[in-house]
Amino acid sequence: MFMWVTFAPKNAQAGNSFKKGKGANDMQASTKQIVNIESIKATISAQTDSAGYTSWIAPLQFELCDGCLNLVAHNQFAADYVKNVYGENLSTIVSEFGLGLNICVRSSANIVNTANDNVVCAYTPSEKAVARNTKNKDGFNRFVCSDENTFALMACKKIASGNASFSQLFIYGPSGCGKSLLANCICVESVNRVLMMSGGQFVADFTRSLRDKTIFAFKDYCRNCDTFILDDVCALAGKRATTDEFMQLVSDLRDMGKNIVLTANMAPNALTGFDRRIQSLFASGLVVDVVAPNAYVRRSMLLSGGVDIAVADELSKRIAADGNLVNGVINKIKTYSELMGERVDMDIAAKLLGDTLSKNKTPIAMVKSMCEKMCVSYDEICGNSRARRLVRARQVMMAALKSATNMSLTEIGNVCGGRDHATVVYALNQIESQKISDLILNAELDDMIKLCK
Numbered sequence: 001m002f003m004w005v006t007f008a009p010k011n012a013q014a015g016n017s018f019k020k021g022k023g024a025n026d027m028q029a030s031t032k033q034i035v036n037i038e039s040i041k042a043t044i045s046a047q048t049d050s051a052g053y054t055s056w057i058a059p060l061q062f063e064l065c066d067g068c069l070n071l072v073a074h075n076q077f078a079a080d081y082v083k084n085v086y087g088e089n090l091s092t093i094v095s096e097f098g099l100g101l102n103i104c105v106r107s108s109a110n111i112v113n114t115a116n117d118n119v120v121c122a123y124t125p126s127e128k129a130v131a132r133n134t135k136n137k138d139g140f141n142r143f144v145c146s147d148e149n150t151f152a153l154m155a156c157k158k159i160a161s162g163n164a165s166f167s168q169l170f171i172y173g174p175s176g177c178g179k180s181l182l183a184n185c186i187c188v189e190s191v192n193r194v195l196m197m198s199g200g201q202f203v204a205d206f207t208r209s210l211r212d213k214t215i216f217a218f219k220d221y222c223r224n225c226d227t228f229i230l231d232d233v234c235a236l237a238g239k240r241a242t243t244d245e246f247m248q249l250v251s252d253l254r255d256m257g258k259n260i261v262l263t264a265n266m267a268p269n270a271l272t273g274f275d276r277r278i279q280s281l282f283a284s285g286l287v288v289d290v291v292a293p294n295a296y297v298r299r300s301m302l303l304s305g306g307v308d309i310a311v312a313d314e315l316s317k318r319i320a321a322d323g324n325l326v327n328g329v330i331n332k333i334k335t336y337s338e339l340m341g342e343r344v345d346m347d348i349a350a351k352l353l354g355d356t357l358s359k360n361k362t363p364i365a366m367v368k369s370m371c372e373k374m375c376v377s378y379d380e381i382c383g384n385s386r387a388r389r390l391v392r393a394r395q396v397m398m399a400a401l402k403s404a405t406n407m408s409l410t411e412i413g414n415v416c417g418g419r420d421h422a423t424v425v426y427a428l429n430q431i432e433s434q435k436i437s438d439l440i441l442n443a444e445l446d447d448m449i450k451l452c453k
Contacts, residue, residue, distance in 0.1 A: 036097060037062050040069065043093050048086065055248055056082050057090075068100040077220040079105050085255055139189040143181055144293070144300045152288040156182045159227060159259050160189045166286040168250065168260030172267050173290035174377050176322035179263040182290065183231050186261055192226030199235025206242050222249055227259040233282070234264050237273025247281060260285070265377070270387065292321035292372050305330030311349050318357045321372045329353060363407060363415040366452045370397050373451060374444075382417030394419075395427035396441070400448035402428060 041062065045053050060082065061072040071090070073079035082090075083103045094101045140160075145153045152171060158164045171179050187196045197205070209218035222228065228249070236243050253260055264271060267289070268282035293301065295316045301323070302312035307330065319326060333344050336352055350357065371378045374393050381394055394416055401412045409428075413419035419427075434441055 037064060040094065040097055040099075043096070044090065047089065047093060051248065051251070052086065055252075057086065064099070067098070068102050069094050069097075071101070071103045073103065073105050074216055075220060076105050077223065078216070079103050081223075081252070081256070140185045143178055143185055144297045144304070146291070146294050146297050148291045148294075149178070152182065152290050155286060155288055156186050156261075157189075159261060160186045160191070162191045162226070162259075164259055167254055167258070168262055168282075168285035170268060170282055170285055170287045171261070171263045171290055172265065172287070174292050174372075174375075175265060176324040176326075177290045177292045178323050179290055180231050181323070183229050183261055183263055186227065187229060190227055192259075193224075194227045194229065195222065195225040196229040196231065197222075199230060199232040202230060202246065203235055203239060203242050206245055219249075223252060223256070223258075225258065227261065228253055229261040231263050232265075233262050234266075234271065234273075237271070243274065243278060247278060250281060266380075289375065291375060293323050293326065294321065298326050301326045302330060305334065307333055308343070308345070311344065311346050314346055315349065315353070315357070320368070325356065329356060363401065363405070363411065366401065366405075367397060367415050369451045370400065370448050373447065384417075395431050396445055396448055398424050398427045399431040399445060400452055403445075404449045404452035 044057060048057060056078065057071075059074070059078075061070075063070040063072060071082065073082065087101075087103065090103075091101045140153070140157060143153060155164075155166075155169055156171075159169055171182060173179055183196065187194045205218060206215075209215045230246075233246075236246055250260055262282065264282075268279045268287060271279055271282070274282075298319055298321070299312050299316035302315055303309065305327075307315070311333075315329065319329060332352060333349065336348070337344050342348075344352070367381065368378050371381055371393075374396070376390060376393050380390055381397065383390075398412050398416055398419075401407055401415070402409075407415075409421050409424040413421060413424045416424075431441070431445070435445070
């Protein structure tokens with residue numbers, strides 16, 4: 001009887017167990033690496049502000065290699081920003097895991113341009129942006145300053161010098177007061193790199209960058225400056241995605257120690273179309289107001305535009321307090337003189353500007369004069385806002401019209417935004433009761449009455 005016995009090689013079983021052990025070790029190492037990266041991410045997220053983590057750290061690629069955590073960014077700006085703002089904190093956190101830290105840029109060979117990876121190489125600004133930053137060659141000499149605007153002018157010069165300790169600068173005032181001119185003066189005279197955009201341009205370019213998948217390049221473009229100027233933030237009102245991106249831009253620029261200049265028609269707390277957190281952000285810097293040009297400023301503007309002294313003296317009293325309107329008058333007089341070949345005296349100017357010069361004061365002209373004096377816009381007075389400052393301004397105007405004119409209460413209500421008879425009666429009673437103990441109100445009311453006569 002024969003028995004067949006098969007002998008396996010002695011090292012076969014060992015080889016099998018070696019292979020099995022190696023596979024298990026690889027799996028354990030892989031699992032350990034995943035756990036480590038996720039643990040690191042969780043720790044970083046817990047110890048970093050949520051907005052910064054979401055915008056800057058979460059998009060980075062986390063890689064473990066030779067006892068070092070590599071954080072790979074899409075572009076050099078993102079890498080530099082993370083290194084400068086979050087580098088210390090990240091190094092401390094990573095060292096707790098026994099790892100080193102390396103923040104680097106992804107090589108171009110590894111970049112894959114997909115719909116969800118906005119890493120297109122370049123962003124080209126619109127021609128309007130380039131032209132906007134070169135149109136004013138005279139700098140601050142073009143801005144004719146009144147006593148009321150001295151503080152705003154000095155703040156703008158400080159920003160342009162590159163030594164400002166405040167950021168951001170928020171300039172507000174009515175249309176034609178010189179906000180855009182001041183912003184452009186900063187752009188021309190600044191010693192550092194300046195980027196100036198209008199609110200409408202920021203909205204259009206942000207939307208275009210989303211469509212073209214160049215959002216990261218657009219972010220780089222906006223942040224690659226020492227002073228960022230946005231003229232007319234009101235253009236962002238009601239546009240939530242654009243506003244959120246702009247808020248992040250302002251926060252990032254402030255963290256990097258850059259200067260920010262914003263202009264608007266109203267103070268931050270009076271802006272419409274923005275929620276409270278955005279109003280609070282706008283109000284967190286230096287807020288300055290610019291008033292409309294007075295008679296002295298209007299006269300100076302006319303003289304600098306080549307208008308004769310006698311004509312400038314008369315026109316400055318009869319032109320509304322609007323810098324844009326004054327520039328329009330200068331252009332009209334200058335063009336007439338060039339085309340007709342004759343000097344423009346007051347008689348010619350009166351015929352030429354018949355649609356512009358004020359004659360007898362109409363009720364609406366009186367209200368507009370009072371609006372200018374009280375630093376509110378006519379549209380606000382005629383609007384439906386119940387803000388305390390606007391309600392008080394309306395009541396003072398109604399009381400002044402009642403004292404200085406023969407208008408009926410219904411007529412007074414009509415020129416103040418279509419208010420009814422009962423509203424006017426209530427306003428007059430409020431002013432009468434407050435006059436007894438409020439000396440400031442009495443003085444203000446006397447000034448308004450003088451404007452109406």
